[in-house]
Amino acid sequence: MGFSFLPKETKFFDxxxxxxxxxxxxxxxxxxxxxDGKFDEEGAxxxxxxxxxxxxxxxxxxxxLNRTFITPLDREDIFALAHEIDDIVDYINSTTTRMxxxxxxxxxxxxxxxxxxxxxxVNNLCKAVTGLREISRPRRILDYCIxxxxxxxxxxxxxxxxxxxxxxxxxxxxxxxxxxxxFEVSEVILDKCEHxxxxxxxxxxxxx
Amino acid sequence: MGFSFLPKETKFFDxxxxxxxxxxxxxxxxxxxxxDGKFDEEGAxxxxxxxxxxxxxxxxxxxxLNRTFITPLDREDIFALAHEIDDIVDYINSTTTRMxxxxxxxxxxxxxxxxxxxxxxVNNLCKAVTGLREISRPRRILDYCIxxxxxxxxxxxxxxxxxxxxxxxxxxxxxxxxxxxxFEVSEVILDKCEHxxxxxxxxxxxxx
Amino acid sequence: MGFSFLPKETKFFDxxxxxxxxxxxxxxxxxxxxxDGKFDEEGAxxxxxxxxxxxxxxxxxxxxLNRTFITPLDREDIFALAHEIDDIVDYINSTTTRMxxxxxxxxxxxxxxxxxxxxxxVNNLCKAVTGLREISRPRRILDYCIxxxxxxxxxxxxxxxxxxxxxxxxxxxxxxxxxxxxFEVSEVILDKCEHxxxxxxxxxxxxx
Numbered sequence: 001m002g003f004s005f006l007p008k009e010t011k012f013f014d015x016x017x018x019x020x021x022x023x024x025x026x027x028x029x030x031x032x033x034x035x036d037g038k039f040d041e042e043g044a045x046x047x048x049x050x051x052x053x054x055x056x057x058x059x060x061x062x063x064x065l066n067r068t069f070i071t072p073l074d075r076e077d078i079f080a081l082a083h084e085i086d087d088i089v090d091y092i093n094s095t096t097t098r099m100x101x102x103x104x105x106x107x108x109x110x111x112x113x114x115x116x117x118x119x120x121x122v123n124n125l126c127k128a129v130t131g132l133r134e135i136s137r138p139r140r141i142l143d144y145c146i147x148x149x150x151x152x153x154x155x156x157x158x159x160x161x162x163x164x165x166x167x168x169x170x171x172x173x174x175x176x177x178x179x180x181x182x183f184e185v186s187e188v189i190l191d192k193c194e195h196x197x198x199x200x201x202x203x204x205x206x207x208x
Numbered sequence: 209m210g211f212s213f214l215p216k217e218t219k220f221f222d223x224x225x226x227x228x229x230x231x232x233x234x235x236x237x238x239x240x241x242x243x244d245g246k247f248d249e250e251g252a253x254x255x256x257x258x259x260x261x262x263x264x265x266x267x268x269x270x271x272x273l274n275r276t277f278i279t280p281l282d283r284e285d286i287f288a289l290a291h292e293i294d295d296i297v298d299y300i301n302s303t304t305t306r307m308x309x310x311x312x313x314x315x316x317x318x319x320x321x322x323x324x325x326x327x328x329x330v331n332n333l334c335k336a337v338t339g340l341r342e343i344s345r346p347r348r349i350l351d352y353c354i355x356x357x358x359x360x361x362x363x364x365x366x367x368x369x370x371x372x373x374x375x376x377x378x379x380x381x382x383x384x385x386x387x388x389x390x391f392e393v394s395e396v397i398l399d400k401c402e403h404x405x406x407x408x409x410x411x412x413x414x415x416x
Numbered sequence: 417m418g419f420s421f422l423p424k425e426t427k428f429f430d431x432x433x434x435x436x437x438x439x440x441x442x443x444x445x446x447x448x449x450x451x452d453g454k455f456d457e458e459g460a461x462x463x464x465x466x467x468x469x470x471x472x473x474x475x476x477x478x479x480x481l482n483r484t485f486i487t488p489l490d491r492e493d494i495f496a497l498a499h500e501i502d503d504i505v506d507y508i509n510s511t512t513t514r515m516x517x518x519x520x521x522x523x524x525x526x527x528x529x530x531x532x533x534x535x536x537x538v539n540n541l542c543k544a545v546t547g548l549r550e551i552s553r554p555r556r557i558l559d560y561c562i563x564x565x566x567x568x569x570x571x572x573x574x575x576x577x578x579x580x581x582x583x584x585x586x587x588x589x590x591x592x593x594x595x596x597x598x599f600e601v602s603e604v605i606l607d608k609c610e611h612x613x614x615x616x617x618x619x620x621x622x623x624x
């Protein structure tokens with residue numbers, strides 16, 4: 001095997017970047033489905049494929065952790081990051097499945113807005129994860145995390161407004177049950193983004 | 209700067225005490241709103257202000273962690289405590305918002321009882337957090353945590369009884385959906401208190 | 417006190433085995449109740465007794481951690497394992513209580529299938545926990561964890577199918593609310609099993 005100037009440990013950052021890239025794919029796909037109201041069999045299938053690819057990345061990271069002696073961050077932290085990023089993808093996928101199952105296939109402004117929030121939050125998380133390569137410059141990383149927190153707050157408000165409108169306008173309980181759940185799980189996706197931001201913040205705090 | 213007998217690290221305990229003080233304000237406000245059934249715009253606004261103050265305290269702790277080399281407890285633990293205490297305040301606030309949004313503005317005995325449980329649990333958490341200053345005397349700290357667990361169990365039973373009564377007496381599905389959610393999130397507030405108690409217990413276990 | 421070849425620390429594994437044994441009792445009881453549709457006062461009482469026994473085991477482990485200087489795994493990890501296993505039992509118990517409270521006392525095929533999944537997942541967790549005694553052979557432990565992940569996926573699909581059928585067939589909103597919740601909390605039990613599997617995986621990763 002050849003000589004390399006690159007320390008081996010960069011592979012963990014590469015693996016994490018691959019995983020956040022996949023998360024970006026999931027968020028972009030969701031935004032597009034929400035825009036067109038296409039939560040049908042085809043849309044759900046496309047999302048499921050992204051989710052399964054995400055599982056592969058998470059397992060690769062676990063395997064790499066098992067085979068590597070020195071890691072650039074605490075191994076528990078890499079493990080937690082990989083699994084919680086995977087969890088966001090899982091949740092975007094299960095929200096998509098749920099909308100298909102409930103046959104909610106008309107575009108709805110609130111879901112379009114959630115789609116935009118998801119994509120923004122995920123893009124900030126990606127930048128924060130990439131930033132971990134240069135943990136000696138924590139300010140920028142923390143700024144991305146703060147932006148994720150802000151987007152999560154915006155999601156809270158969006159959900160509150162959506163649910164309030166729902167109870168004001170929808171009189172059929174079964175329709176109300178379906179949409180209420182969709183708005184709630186959408187907000188949970190942003191909670192999960194915030195949770196990953198907190199893991200990143202705690203890594204930065206520990207190393208500082 | 210003058211000479212001080214006090215080690216600098218006591219500031220973390222001071223910051224945590226400020227934060228738990230704010231948590232006590234939130235719990236006391238909730239009990240009062242529940243007593244009067246005043247989950248209106250004004251009540252929600254007062255609670256939101258307490259919640260925003262809580263955010264400030266949590267950020268102060270994170271900042272202090274970033275600027276401090278030696279901490280009296282593991283930095284991850286201080287970080288986890290600060291964020292999970294903040295999470296309880298967030299949840300009390302979002303329950304208040306939800307009740308306003310659902311226009312549930314009559315005093316209800318179950319919510320009054322939840323209000324009392326919240327305040328008791330929070331007061332015990334505060335004492336446990338203060339107790340961390342003297343971690344060499346773990347027994348008292350653990351006793352406060354056990355009391356929080358007991359109150360969480362009482363909350364479970366209160367919720368079960370409230371939901372059972374709801375299904376027996378309320379025939380309008382939309383009213384039922386609203387109250388069922390409120391009873392459930394109220395119980396989650398106590399779950400979150402128990403979660404903070406577990407973090408405190410795990411800190412004590414680790415240091416013992 | 418006599419001389420012993422056995423290192424004292426094996427007691428933690430013994431305590432964890434007792435606790436997982438109790439978890440197996442809870443899962444077996446649930447499967448049986450689901451088979452007969454016997455979520456009545458008597459069934460709920462039997463489950464509550466198992467849950468209370470579980471609390472005792474969890475507290476014994478915490479106490480032992482407080483009294484022991486050298487532990488075979490990181491004390492935080494033993495603590496987390498003990499509490500999260502306890503959490504699964506709590507959740508099986510609260511699902512049982514909920515079904516009794518909703519008076520859902522006819523055998524339903526989906527709940528029978530959930531009962532089988534719970535028992536399979538729990539049995540794999542038990543083997544994984546026992547495997548921690550020989551952490552130098554991580555492959556087998558990880559295989560049990562992977563099987564738990566697979567069962568959690570099966571639970572997701574079962575829930576989706578059950579909820580879809582529910583919305584297709586049940587027109588009474590209150591009946592629908594009850595069953596929807598039961599299917600959802602049943603899936604959460606498998607999520608919690610997967611969560612314990614992740615803790616075990618992270619212990620293995622850390623020690624490897």
